[in-house]
Amino acid sequence: MTEIQKTNIAVANFIIDELHKDKPFDLILDQQQADVFFSAVEGYQGDLRLPISHKSGITTIQVDDGNADAIYHMLSSYIAKHDRFGVVKALGEVS
Incomplete structure (x- = not known):
């Protein structure tokens, strides 16, 4: 996985963590986030x-x-699609 992919996954996880705040x-x-x-919105159905x-x-x-x-x-869909290393690592821990 490239550094950009790692950064993008980290940003997506950061945003997911923010969703636990009291709403609204x-x-x-920032621009990178x-x-x-x-990018995640583009692929969302x-x-x-x-x-x-x-x-x-x-x-x-x-x-x-x-x-x-x-x-x-x-x-979550964005992370699942782009974090193949995390999925492989998780599967390795299960087997």
């Missing part, structure tokens, strides 16, 4: 409605009870 809240992402988030604002390289996404699950599933 504003998820504030937002790029990972939008579900219904995802997000109030998003952009200012000076900062992206703010309003997270509430209505969209937190969809964000979680989107990012």
